[in-house]
Amino acid sequence: MxxxxxxxxxxxxxxxxxxxxxxxxxxxxxxxxxxxxxxxxxxxxxxxxxxxxxxxxxxxxxxxxxxxxxxxxxxxxxxxxxxxxxxxxxxxxxxxxxxxxxxxxxxxxxxxxxxxxxxxxxxxxxxxxxxxxxxxxxxPWLERSPNWQQPRDRSYLHSLARAHGLNQPVFVYPLYEVACQAAWGQTPQEGLAESADLWAGLSQVAAANPYAFIREPRSAAEIAKVSPSNRPIAWPYSKLMVANxxxxxxxxxxxxxxxxxxxxxxxxxxxxxxxxxxxxxxxxxxxxxxxxxxxxxxxxxxxxxxxxxxxxxxxxxxxxxxxxxxxxxxxxxxxxxxxxxxxxxxxxxxxxxxxxxxxxxxxxxxxxxxxxxxxxxxxxxxxxxxxxxxxxxxxxxxxxxxxxxxxxxxxxxxEAQVVPTAAPAVATEATGSIRVESGTVLFGRDGIPTHGVVVGRSSDNARTLARVPASDQRGIDALMRPDRTPVGRMARLYKADDGLLECAFD
CATH class of the missing domain: 3.40.47.10 (Thiolase/Chalcone synthase)
Incomplete structure (x- = not known):
């Protein structure tokens, strides 16, 4: 040249x-x-x-x-x-x-x-x-669009994910969190501590930023502890761990x-x-x-x-x-x-x-x-x-x-291209038992669980979703144990009255 x-x-x-x-x-x-x-x-x-x-x-x-x-x-x-x-x-x-x-x-x-x-x-x-x-x-602002439609269209998501309520990021990212904790050899309590430490550091940075909306530093203990002002959103995330x-x-x-x-x-x-x-x-x-x-x-x-x-x-x-x-x-x-x-x-x-x-x-x-x-x-x-x-x-x-x-x-x-990976088949119907790949518990605004969801693999390695009813306290507790990840556990499948798969932990 x-x-x-x-x-x-x-x-x-x-x-x-x-x-x-x-x-x-x-x-x-x-x-x-x-x-x-x-x-x-x-x-x-x-x-x-x-x-x-x-x-x-x-x-x-x-x-x-x-x-x-x-x-x-x-x-x-x-x-x-x-x-x-x-x-x-x-x-x-x-x-x-x-x-x-x-x-x-x-x-x-x-x-x-x-x-x-x-x-x-x-x-x-x-x-x-x-x-x-x-x-x-x-x-008194400029005119809104009369034909505006919610830009967060979720039609590209699998019908099974939508049926189980996993159609919002706040309910899906916890699945990555739980799977990562298990892959990194962490207990849920250790994973929570790492998250709380990171977010406490973020609050310190925001406190010094004049353009931040919340400038009150929070301790890791405050961020980790569920409270009326820090209600649970989707296990293991509470309000002070999600985007505002x-x-x-x-x-x-x-x-x-x-x-x-x-x-x-x-x-x-x-x-x-x-x-x-x-x-x-x-x-x-x-x-x-x-x-x-x-x-x-x-x-x-x-x-x-x-x-x-x-x-x-x-x-x-x-x-x-x-x-x-x-x-x-x-x-x-x-x-x-x-x-x-x-x-x-x-x-x-x-x-x-x-x-x-x-x-x-x-x-x-x-x-x-x-x-x-x-x-x-x-x-x-x-x-x-x-x-x-x-x-x-x-x-x-x-x-x-x-x-x-x-x-x-x-x-x-x-220009972003889709990175090719070897994805498993997704099964809308399955019987027997599944091995837990990840899972979360979804909460209402009152802090009470609405239900849990398990991502699991069947005996032929197909992936499926199964609900854990809020009434199944044993199942909800299994998903939220602080000392043991649910990843790798076995759960028995059965069909609920509404046609969705549910599961119970052995």
């Missing part, structure tokens, strides 16, 4: 020049900021953070899918407010990994010379929406080329280079996957990013591991071979910082930029995840993770 071509690629290296965040805590719903205003203010702050003048230059805008107030024209709500007219405008699908994906895609386009300035933003106001319902206030979407938050970031940033006079130590990234997916139907004691797609993504950056997990100074539920960062840090006392977030996690639905990782990117500006030679890993441990995207940021210009931004690495 000629020296001029090398220099041209170096000039096109993508860098983050500005980040902006907004948090809104209204006392009355009428004074709450709507999502489009949170997004617009975040973009204005990102522009100011980049020393101004970038909004008029934006030729690519990606808007993170907003759920709390589904606008009739989401993109128009933001572009009209800021008088923007980017050539490329995209309103994305649901997914917690999407902010990372949009940053990765923008970096690839900038490196290829297809665009010059890109912006990504998102915002949610679920706190105000629920406050308005309690206060019986009609919110009832927040008002907005975040944005602006990306351009190194040459353009330098031409704007931005100091080098404020430019955060976008390094290599990777994406991969599991099968969308979680019941049809090979296993629950690891995520093959997660491993592939993290291994690919490390290999591209020429780094090992312990060499990365800063990490943001998606923390919707404890099993996700616990699996990730083992894949990265990180020490158990390493911090897993620079932001505060989706419980304490808050979970603005699909937009948490935009806040995480903003928080990571702040750390990397403080230490320009360091590097940071941002890893986002969506659906049911389904969609995975990771990206390296910072000077310490910048390979030769051009190599880091191969377009195909931003």
């Amino acid at each position: 000629k020296p001029a071509e090398v220099q041209d690629r170096a000039d096109r290296a993508p860098v983050i020049v500005g980040v902006g965040q907004v948090v809104d805590r209204p006392g009355h719903a009428a004074s709450g900021l709507q999502p489009s205003e949170l997004m617009a203010q975040a973009l204005e702050r990102a522009d100011a953070d980049g020393k101004g003048g970038w909004l008029a230059q934006i030729d690519s805008l990606d808007l993170i899918h907003s759920v709390s107030w589904p606008y009739q024209d989401p993109l128009g709500a933001v572009t009209e407010r800021l008088r923007l007219a980017p050539h490329h405008q995209n309103y994305g699908p649901v997914g917690g990994e999407t902010p990372v994906r949009y940053l990765h895609e923008a970096a690839c386009k900038i490196a290829a010379g297809e665009i010059e300035v890109a912006a990504v933003c998102g915002g949610e106001a679920e706190y105000t929406v629920r406050l308005a319902q309690r206060q019986e206030v009609d919110l 979407p009832v927040v008002n938050q907005g975040a944005a970031f602006i990306v351009t080329s190194l040459a353009r940033a330098r031409a704007a006079g931005i100091q080098e130590d404020r430019l955060v280079h976008v390094g290599p990234g990777a994406a991969a997916n599991e099968l969308r139907d979680w019941l049809s996957r090979e296993r629950y004691d690891q995520s093959v797609a997660q491993d592939c993504v993290l291994e690919s990013v490390l290999a591209q950056a020429g780094l090992s997990g312990p060499e990365i100074e800063w990490v943001e591991l998606y923390s919707c539920f404890p099993c996700v960062p616990k699996m990730a840090r083992r894949s990265l071979q990180m020490a158990s006392d390493r911090a897993i977030s620079v932001t505060g996690g989706l419980t304490f910082f808050g979970a603005p639905l699909n937009n948490y990782m935009a806040h995480a990117i903003a928080a990571m930029v702040a750390r990397l500006r403080d230490q320009p030679a360091s590097c940071g890993l941002v890893y986002g995840q969506g659906e049911f441990v389904t969609k995975h995207h990771a990206l390296m940021l910072g000077g310490g993770a910048r390979p030769w210009p051009g190599e880091a931004h191969a377009r195909e690495r931003a």
Whole structure:
């Protein structure tokens, strides 16, 4: 390659020049900021953070899918407010990994010379929406879509999973948690302690973050103990271990080329280079996957990013591991071979910082930029995840993770493919006994179990689901024993009056 071509690629290296965040805590719903205003203010702050003048230059805008107030024209709500007219405008699908994906895609386009300035933003106001319902206030916001449909369509899930009530992430991630504990040789009590320690660390990070929604640090003992303010959700997770979407938050970031940033006079130590990234997916139907004691797609993504950056997990100074539920960062840090006392977030996690639905990782990117500006030679890993441990995207940021210009931004690495695995057959009908593969207990808002569900393998190794009735105290206790995992135990199948399989432990 000629020296001029090398220099041209170096000039096109993508860098983050500005980040902006907004948090809104209204006392009355009428004074709450709507999502489009949170997004617009975040973009204005990102522009100011980049020393101004970038909004008029934006030729690519990606808007993170907003759920709390589904606008009739989401993109128009933001572009009209800021008088923007980017050539490329995209309103994305649901997914917690999407902010990372949009940053990765923008970096690839900038490196290829297809665009010059890109912006990504998102915002949610679920706190105000629920406050308005309690206060019986009609919110004077922009028009909602009359044809809006819940974006969390679950029709792709197996009918058996839906029939047993396992159609929400909060009820499925516990299956990974239970299976992982058994694979790691932990008792449930030991697994709970690890989760509580991790989440206590997240609460400390959130307490120091001015954009966090909950800034009260919690001890591991508080997080581990079920109480009226920490009710059980789905064994072994309680309220203080699950994502908290009832927040008002907005975040944005602006990306351009190194040459353009330098031409704007931005100091080098404020430019955060976008390094290599990777994406991969599991099968969308979680019941049809090979296993629950690891995520093959997660491993592939993290291994690919490390290999591209020429780094090992312990060499990365800063990490943001998606923390919707404890099993996700616990699996990730083992894949990265990180020490158990390493911090897993620079932001505060989706419980304490808050979970603005699909937009948490935009806040995480903003928080990571702040750390990397403080230490320009360091590097940071941002890893986002969506659906049911389904969609995975990771990206390296910072000077310490910048390979030769051009190599880091191969377009195909931003495109997620399903990682092939050897999945078992799923049986809607089964007899005899099953060997427990995982299981959980679902709770009502009153803290009382509604039922348990066992994922099990029959004698021919087919997978099925079986309910444990709330009236079967012995079965519920078997799923929730603190000193013994249910994984590997045998349970007898029988058919209930409604036609679903139930099981009883021997």
